[in-house]
Amino acid sequence: MTQERRHNDGNSIDHYGYEQFQARDGGRLDPRTRELTRERSVLGDAYRLFYRTPVHLVKGRGSHLWDADGVEYLDVYNNVASVGHCHPRVVEAMTRQASELNTHTRYLHENILHYAEDILSTMPDPLDRVMFQCTGSEANDLAVRVAQAYTGGEGVIVTHEAYHGNSALTSKLSPALGTAQDLGLTMRMIPTPDTYRVSVDGIRGSQCDAATFGAWMADRVRDAVADMNRHGIKFAALLADSIFSSDGVYPDPVGYLQPVIDVVHELGGVWIADEVQPGFTRTGDAFWGFERQGIVPDLVTSGKPMANGLPTSLMAARHEILEPFAGSIPYFNTFGGNPVCMAAAQAVLDVMRDEDTMGNSKKVGAVFKAAVEGLKDSHPCIGDVRGAGLYIGCEIVKPGTTDPDQASALDILETLRQNHVLTSVCGRYGNILKLRPPLVFSEDDVDWFMSAFSTTLDSLDK
Template structure:
């Protein structure tokens, strides 16, 4: 595991900055303190966004192949118009009768398998995962949570405590167990389902033996922070069944894969042909407006709702609902998941072509428009592979293309453009990547 938890960042003194940026950073550090990090060796500063593009104060355009919140593109006019229209009319809370809240809830639930028929709104993906854990713990009567080895599920105390990705400074819960994934362990695909199930069963055994029991298997179906390990489809099914046998729930964290990113499917768990008990939503749900949700089966959600009051001031207010409703309308009307699939295929083909010419690409994995591209030779030391990945990311940033890194060693390029990207954007990205690789080799 990388000791630097965000290696792709600005470090004072590493690069020379224009006076304007240096002065801003000094003021920023003074008032925001050390919790905040700036991305890239040389920080970026944008004053305008439109679709796939971000513009700096000098008018230079950057192609965004990284931000997965504005899935419909930056500053989407139709979404913003829906938000502004609603803000000017009324933004009622959920304790008042509001037909739009009900309409949207019904539309959202319809995008799920029939077993999943309830929704509770939140404001962020972290709040969604936090609430899902509360529901699973109340429903099961158990406390244990099983996650992947390098999982990240959010920022609240309860969720950070089951997020090993946050590193040693954030104490893990005594009730969490991490399971290895078959992919990063080099397990052949044919054995992946058995391997994963065995890992989960071992975790359940240990949790039961200590009287903790298992409340939930909480996973993101593309394992994004582990480095994007998505294959083979269905490999999680045995682990899911084992958790259910033990009285726990399966929570699918769809904050990153959800809303069409994996292509064809609206939800990432559909690739694995499993139906979760609870599903957590966030990031792209409002294309930037803070809104999330827990969607799930009625039994655990009603058991929670009838006893533990859940009231979230902003969540489900009409302004957020109108915004999310516009996003869902556009996703469906414009067949955005189909575009994610088609552009994902084009991007994958281009990457495979480049990989033939550049040894630095070790492996390519993707589901739709979420890519992990491993950098560096298998035989190279981890630090060297990470340095190569960071060099590529920052060379591309200087070239006006935005991506970053992920994975346990942070040597995997993380590529997840807005879902509205077109062939021309894919080709620009590929050209920039090939230039960066050529410079790396030179």
């Protein structure tokens, strides 16, 4: 794992797995795009553009996007616009509230209270407190501090390719950022629950039952806590999302996290469920990813999908776990929970119910996954297809092996972009296509993707 891996043509690859646009390649762009890339220098070198040839987007509706030339693209990546780009109910709600008032949470306002009660109603009863922030990074940062205050420990366990944010604290808990990012001295990593490659007692993880695979992962937690103890570090929390999205999308077998969380509690820690990726009906089986696994977390965080693009995030907690922090440290987030963001978040929640995004995720996701799986026999570069609802991972390998093939995955990604389909890659080796569209993705959209995907694979096979 490196901060900037190299593809065979010499282009650098960022921690998302994308080949970065190189300024030296600007000469092949149209004049308008070339000028925009030149002007981006004012933003500094840390910013990255997706794709070898950048995309200049100007309009979005549902799961479709348009560039400055009017070319239409299919969005198979964006969980930020969770109920679809520019959903009219969300736009109307935020516009109406913005025309009346937008201020912070040190004044009374109904929106934050109504939304707090409504979002908690989607969670198990023990989770009875909620605090609002602007980003998932802030939510995870706060959750770690709350966990440390409750347990009196510092040690946090994450998985090998986890990404939990870009604050000073959460970046040190995000090995996916690469080796140029220092990791926390009190952090320990456990292996990715890679059901495609991990074997337990000679049985591939994907063929294991939940208890067997869960016991394997629980033992890894024991090993990590034992190492903490050897170094005088007290265990505080396991921070993980229940679909292990950055690791490569590992949602099954359902129930395998229960033995893991049992060990976390046995060893004095708490589980922070990072629901930025699997939450808000994404898996199709439940509103929350942890709910699909049948577990009640101690702390829950979310962000991106909450308000369809407005900066909104949350941390929900059991009141007894929050109390040691809340009873001693005041918390204030100027923009977190403001009336406009809360209006947008409420509209998103209402749309999810009224338009049954969970049912759509389950139905369309099953069609989508089956269609991708249907290409495995004719395209042996597809090693594994896994997922839940509208979150699918398609593992690209060297044919006849389980060896990851990042170069081919990136070629597929770029050729899909040429065929007007936008998606992403993830995983330790950057070889897993991350198919994560808005929740309004339709069967017609599946047909569009599959046509482009088949064309892409056929062209690369030649």
